[in-house]
Amino acid sequence: MPDSALGDVKVLDLTNLIAGPYCTKLLADYGAEVIKVERPGVGDGARRLGPFPGDVPHGEKSGLFLHLNTNKQSITLDLKTEAARAVIRELVKETDIVVESFRPGTMARWGLDHDTLRSINPTLVMTSVSNFGQTGPYRDFRMAEVMVYGMGGEMYSTGIAEREPVKLGVNVLLYQAGATASVATMGALFAARDQGIGQHVDVSIMETQVGSIDRRMSTLIGYQYSGDITGRSPLGSGGGYPYGAIPCSDGYLEISAGRNYFPRVVSMLGSPAELQDPKWYAPGAQSDPELKEEFDTMILTWSLEHTKSEAWAIAQESRVISAPLNTMEELAEDTEFNSRGAFVEIDHPVAGTLNYPARPFIMNDSPWSIRRPAPLLGQHNMEILNRLGYSNGDVVRLRQQGAI
Amino acid sequence: MPKLPLEGIRVLDITVVWAGPYCTSFLADLGAEVIRIESLNTFVPLGRGPMAHPTVEDLKGMSPWAGAMPGRVPGARPWNRYPIFNAHARNKLGMTLDFFRPGGMDIFKRLVKISDVFVENNPTSTMEKLGISYSLLQEQNPGIIMLRMPAYGNTGAYRNHRAYGLHIEGVIGHTLQRGYADMDPSANSTVLMSDAAGGTQGAFAVLAALHHRKRTGRGHLIELSQAENTLPFMGQSFMDFSMNGRNASTLGNRHPYAVQGCYPCKGDDRWVTITLFDDKDWAAFVQAMGNPDWCREDRFAGAISRYRHHDELDRYIAQWTEQLESYDVMRLLQSVGVAAGPVMDQRDAYEDPHLNEREVFEEVYQEDTGTHRYPGAPYKMSETPIKIRRGPLRLGEDNEYIYKTLLDCSDEEYAELEAQGHIGMDYPEDMP
Numbered sequence: 001m002p003d004s005a006l007g008d009v010k011v012l013d014l015t016n017l018i019a020g021p022y023c024t025k026l027l028a029d030y031g032a033e034v035i036k037v038e039r040p041g042v043g044d045g046a047r048r049l050g051p052f053p054g055d056v057p058h059g060e061k062s063g064l065f066l067h068l069n070t071n072k073q074s075i076t077l078d079l080k081t082e083a084a085r086a087v088i089r090e091l092v093k094e095t096d097i098v099v100e101s102f103r104p105g106t107m108a109r110w111g112l113d114h115d116t117l118r119s120i121n122p123t124l125v126m127t128s129v130s131n132f133g134q135t136g137p138y139r140d141f142r143m144a145e146v147m148v149y150g151m152g153g154e155m156y157s158t159g160i161a162e163r164e165p166v167k168l169g170v171n172v173l174l175y176q177a178g179a180t181a182s183v184a185t186m187g188a189l190f191a192a193r194d195q196g197i198g199q200h201v202d203v204s205i206m207e208t209q210v211g212s213i214d215r216r217m218s219t220l221i222g223y224q225y226s227g228d229i230t231g232r233s234p235l236g237s238g239g240g241y242p243y244g245a246i247p248c249s250d251g252y253l254e255i256s257a258g259r260n261y262f263p264r265v266v267s268m269l270g271s272p273a274e275l276q277d278p279k280w281y282a283p284g285a286q287s288d289p290e291l292k293e294e295f296d297t298m299i300l301t302w303s304l305e306h307t308k309s310e311a312w313a314i315a316q317e318s319r320v321i322s323a324p325l326n327t328m329e330e331l332a333e334d335t336e337f338n339s340r341g342a343f344v345e346i347d348h349p350v351a352g353t354l355n356y357p358a359r360p361f362i363m364n365d366s367p368w369s370i371r372r373p374a375p376l377l378g379q380h381n382m383e384i385l386n387r388l389g390y391s392n393g394d395v396v397r398l399r400q401q402g403a404i
Numbered sequence: 405m406p407k408l409p410l411e412g413i414r415v416l417d418i419t420v421v422w423a424g425p426y427c428t429s430f431l432a433d434l435g436a437e438v439i440r441i442e443s444l445n446t447f448v449p450l451g452r453g454p455m456a457h458p459t460v461e462d463l464k465g466m467s468p469w470a471g472a473m474p475g476r477v478p479g480a481r482p483w484n485r486y487p488i489f490n491a492h493a494r495n496k497l498g499m500t501l502d503f504f505r506p507g508g509m510d511i512f513k514r515l516v517k518i519s520d521v522f523v524e525n526n527p528t529s530t531m532e533k534l535g536i537s538y539s540l541l542q543e544q545n546p547g548i549i550m551l552r553m554p555a556y557g558n559t560g561a562y563r564n565h566r567a568y569g570l571h572i573e574g575v576i577g578h579t580l581q582r583g584y585a586d587m588d589p590s591a592n593s594t595v596l597m598s599d600a601a602g603g604t605q606g607a608f609a610v611l612a613a614l615h616h617r618k619r620t621g622r623g624h625l626i627e628l629s630q631a632e633n634t635l636p637f638m639g640q641s642f643m644d645f646s647m648n649g650r651n652a653s654t655l656g657n658r659h660p661y662a663v664q665g666c667y668p669c670k671g672d673d674r675w676v677t678i679t680l681f682d683d684k685d686w687a688a689f690v691q692a693m694g695n696p697d698w699c700r701e702d703r704f705a706g707a708i709s710r711y712r713h714h715d716e717l718d719r720y721i722a723q724w725t726e727q728l729e730s731y732d733v734m735r736l737l738q739s740v741g742v743a744a745g746p747v748m749d750q751r752d753a754y755e756d757p758h759l760n761e762r763e764v765f766e767e768v769y770q771e772d773t774g775t776h777r778y779p780g781a782p783y784k785m786s787e788t789p790i791k792i793r794r795g796p797l798r799l800g801e802d803n804e805y806i807y808k809t810l811l812d813c814s815d816e817e818y819a820e821l822e823a824q825g826h827i828g829m830d831y832p833e834d835m836p
Binding site: 003005006008009022025026030050051052053054055063064066067068114132133135136137138141142143144146147150151152155156157158159160163164165166167168169170171172175176179180181182183184186187188189190191193194195197198199200201202203204206207208210211212213214215216217218219220221222223224225226228229230231232233235236244245246247252254256260312316319320321322323324325326327328329330331332336337339340342354355356357358359360361362363364365366 | 406407409410422423425426429430434449467468469470471472473474475476485487488490491492556557559560561562564565566567568569570571572574575576577578579580581582583584588589590591592593594595596597599600601603604605606607608609611612613614615616618619620622623624625626627628629631632633634635636637638639640641642643644645646647648649650651652654655656657659660662664666667668673675676677679681738741742743744745746747748749750751753754756757758759761762764773776777778779780781782783784785786787788790
């Protein structure tokens with residue numbers, strides 16, 4: 001059995017909600033041993049966010065929590081108590097990485113800042129994931145996901161000119177922030193293992209958008225170079241035709257063709273005689289509104305006769321850059337995604353067996369695997385504390401003090 | 405003086421467009437020597453830009469992110485001046501090589517022998533045509549790490565399907581979950597979130613494989629399907645389908661339970677987002693607005709009733725925000741603990757006091773564009789600070805170092821490769 005890529009890495013996870021837990025999920029799913037610290041009684045805030053089966057809230061049945069915390073162990077610790085902080089200091093001795101997502105300054109107030117923890121473990125990597133970073137005038141601002149996109153990302157040019165800017169789908173930016181944190185954390189782990197350097201990594205969720213390749217860096221540099229602002233375009237304008245979501249009999253096919261790929265589109269439509277007319281290939285044809293209207297009628301006649309999946313197959317035969325706009329159901333039932341193993345069934349003692357998104361990428365020599373489902377709140381208290389040398393009596397005392 | 409974390413790691417990069425190049429920009433930032441291999445005889449659409457030799461007129465018609473070169477003029481080497489490329493080209497080396505010309509594959513194999521990582525993001529058939537496979541790389545270098553980033557996978561019926569990020573997001577369900585709630589998806593503008601996901605998690609994959617190699621000495625083949633790679637980002641709605649058979653649709657700018665919107669402010673096309681999570685936020689918000697009468701209407705009492713009357717509430721909020729600057733709304737509401745922030749255009753970002761205090765932009769010189777401020781690595785490290793050490797790579801600018809120093813080519817051999825069309829810094833003049 002090949003060992004997993006990060007099988008020798010130990011992580012102490014003090015994160016909450018989405019961005020931080022997604023970072024540690026990536027580490028855990030590729031083999032790291034991750035101990036998740038949760039508040040006694042309540043646990044990670046994601047436990048209170050849905051979806052829940054039948055929409056009935058239950059701390060062990062949150063789809064969001066179950067998804068984000070695979071392969072992790074859970075210990076409950078009330079970090080407001082000194083006894084709990086003593087447990088953290090013990091755990092830090094044997095850990096490579098601490099990831100935390102408290103409000104900036106919280107770890108320092110608890111005496112758990114990087115400088116203090118590094119005096120216990122000199123090569124410790126500590127990654128702090130926060131809304132706006134550990135410094136700067138917005139450090140303590142409240143944050144909502146839409147704000148991250150508005151302030152950091154490319155919301156200003158997302159949508160149409162006639163309307164307000166519009167955000168992306170639910171929370172995808174927070175996943176992107178977690179993924180960025182995982183890269184930075186691995187970089188710091190290299191410096192720790194190779195050079196014995198412990199260090200603090202400061203991940204501002206806002207800045208993961210400023211530095212995002214999803215248009216933002218290019219529009220920023222375009223402004224630097226030319227002074228031109230990238231805004232929203234009017235509805236229906238854009239890169240020639242066909243371009244955008246085209247209705248089919250059961251939904252939409254997204255096509256990006258325009259000028260360069262027009263011949264491929266002609267072939268997709270079965271090379272009809274009317275599209276052989278030189279007018280379609282004349283300079284300026286792609287920006288002629290009358291031609292566009294004529295073409296729209298032709299492509300609609302074609303697309304409405306096909307399902308989006310049929311249209312996709314025909315389009316791809318002609319190498320037209322395209323894709324169906326799927327619902328979650330269509331994706332979950334897609335035979336190709338299923339046969340490649342894009343989804344995984346995980347059995348959980350309370351939530352039961354459910355279908356989850358599986359591995360983001362396949363490593364041929366160190367398989368991604370689900371070694372355990374998301375933990376129950378405090379499921380591993382006894383196991384972890386006993387390993388640290390706490391007796392059963394000590395554990396009872398910690399419980400009485402409210403520390404666990 | 406500590407070394408950068410990936411100093412000593414060499415990466416060969418034949419990636420195109422955005423997802424692949426973003427991956428190697430993370431590796432380059434962390435100190436790896438990333439060698440970007442490009443061909444003088446092929447101009448990949450949306451690689452360096454829309455065209456090799458655009459006219460001033462062509463540039464005028466392009467969106468800023470594609471065509472906003474300094475002064476909107478092509479310059480002597482326009483391919484080194486596109487924002488779309490220079491966004492991810494920092495800290496990398498540029499070499500030219502044509503795989504299809506005699507000697508090309510031989511040079512490539514010599515490079516593989518002295519490298520640690522190879523990254524590509526082509527359709528599966530393109531790599532077959534090139535004759536580049538993991539076993540070919542392993543023959544040269546058993547410890548090599550190969551990262552492949554196809555759109556859907558190197559196996560299965562979609563393996564050669566053409567896609568940009570926009571299409572990948574359509575297939576995995578993101579497109580139907582974003583955009584205006586009262587319009588159909590044809591009103592959705594282009595979003596390339598899966599490129600960001602692919603590049604970032606591709607870099608994580610390479611780091612995981614390098615870590616594994618230190619322990620085992622073994623290389624790795626990593627297959628990152630960009631669609632599968634982005635699927636975890638859809639976790640909430642995927643789990644909702646698993647649990648409840650429900651298909652999530654777009655909420656526009658709304659939140660599942662909070663009052664939230666994007667509201668107009670004073671000025672042309674100025675906006676602020678505001679989110680009111682609970683009664684406490686509402687009370688603070690009402691007070692910040694100066695307790696207007698409408699706030700006391702019964703329908704706005706209680707979070708559930710406010711959510712039910714979201715449309716009416718939005719109209720009132722907009723009437724208030726319209727009289728104010730977006731930054732002033734942020735400052736006022738944040739001072740009472742309410743989540744609000746301006747929708748920043750590109751100028752706002754460069755002038756923003758927070759981003760400037762945190763030194764998010766770095767001034768960098770590049771010969772074909774001059775000195776400009778670029779966004780740097782999207783995180784900060786305390787002991788091995790990550791900086792832009794080098795401006796966006798110019799086509800073929802490191803050929804001498806790579807061919808002569810790294811590969812020990814003699815002057816004679818170098819001249820021969822130049823004559824064969826491998827080496828140069830310019831695309832042929834007849835290339836559009």
